[in-house]
Amino acid sequence: AIDVTLPGLPLPAGGLHPINRVYDDLTAIYERMGYTVVEGPEIEDEHHNFEALNVPWFHPARDLQDTFWLEDGRLLRTHTSPMQVRYMVDHEPALKIVARGKVYRYEATDATHEAMFHQLEGLVVGDHISMADLKGTIAEMARGLYGATAKVRFQPSYYPFTEPGADFAVYWDNPRGESKWLELGGCGMVHPNVFRAVDDLREAAGKERVYEGKTGFAFGLGPERIAMLKYRIPDIRYFYANDPRVIGQFRGEL
Template identity: 50%
Template sequence: MTITSISQIESELHLLQQEAKIAIAQVTTLAQLEQLRIDYLGKKGKLSQILREMGKLSPQDRPRIGALANEVKEGLQEQLERQRQDLQAAQIQAQLEAETLDVTMPGVGRPLGRIHPLNGTIDRVLDIFVGLGYKVATGPHVETDYYNFEALNTPADHPARDMQDTFYLPDGNLLRTHTSSVQIRYMETHEPPIRIVAPGRVYRRDTVDATHSAVFHQVELLAVDRGLTFNDLKGTIKEFIRQMFGAELPVRFRASYFPFTEPSAEVDVQWQGKWLEVMGCGMVDPNVLKAVGYDPEIYTGFAAGLGVERFAMVLHQIDDIRRLYNSDLRFLRQF
């Protein structure tokens, strides 16, 4: 650009002013507006390029051009600021409109989950035993033969193993057939007195029908202390039955056999006019106490176990154990 007279500089300033005003009025984003400010008012902008020609003017003309240049600059700065404020206000308004909730529209319903009847039964059992002073203990589902059988007085050639045929893994381990293995692990790392309750899933090779499943749930309890007797076991079981069923149901203990308890008994309750087996129990066999390093001449203990599915079926009047696993919402919505 070559400007040689004051009139030419004045003309260029006026043209610059008009051009900039039109451009500023047409921008739609803050980024575009900032780019216009740099193009017209920046150090290398169009206004600076015109003012560089002031050096060719006479000293008496320079103040006049300087005043006009300041007027143009201030005018453009004011327009830039107004446009910036307008664009910011429009941006905020657009954001508010996009995020506005129509409170008159119906909400999106999200149904609340419910506790499965098996989990609810386990929680109910644990609440009772924790209230009686027992601690909850857990253990692995994949067990060794030692913890699942041998430490529980069931060596490899013991016929009782046929009652608990299970699933064996290639490495020789197995899926636990009861939570009694938790009791062994706990006793190995704790000294008497102990009172624990062990809930969990267990596995046995069983034919699935209305009352049997290859996968089911147990809760077992164990107490070891000085001087515990079968009377302590009976009192504990009766109190548990009373709290579980909410009534003083008739209870009977039938002699039975378990390799890890001696003497052993089955627990029946009178339910709807007939006797129903609900638990197995007994005094801990001395060989089991020896396996964990307890002296059976000093300590005695009792243990009991129940099938959670059986209790859930009794409490909720369920006729088929398979209903607990089918995930049929028509069935589960009842609970």
């Protein structure tokens, strides 16, 4: 006879990778603020990755991001910022987007550096967008991640595609007593040369020039840094080594 009251056998459950879980947290926060979530190509050309972002070939900033070059001038994108250019060429202002995805840098790996990692890029363009809007947005993200008491900190920095540019940190206020400032990413007001390069590309594609005189802000951050703290993962290489002892801890957690 069959005892239908016996508990069933548990089915093995998969789980989301910690980076995807952090991405989902972040995109939920930005969707609440009315942002559209987009993705784009990991294989880029020099123009979108550098030139159109106000980084000419002779610019020393090219050395800051060592590049994996492919054939005929193509490359693995070194950041998600080329998505700013792609999205603006295809869409007219006003706009609010976050772009997520993998980026690649030709560097030696250690506990905090990988040759492949992830970024979340934000871009807001419209009329009279200011640095105050940028600060408010980053603060709202920090509250979404770490609760109402979260703090943010900005310090001046340099990115060729911003003017002014800044780096930002959020205060990670944690009951385990590990609270600290987490340097999370770069940001700034979109440089007018980026708008000009976008309009040039639009014109070449037979579209109207619509970015002259617009203002906007952008930011880029690394979900690995958030995930390492949140899930206490001490080495960034654990994310991608496919060791079941690491990834198995996220089984059944969706």
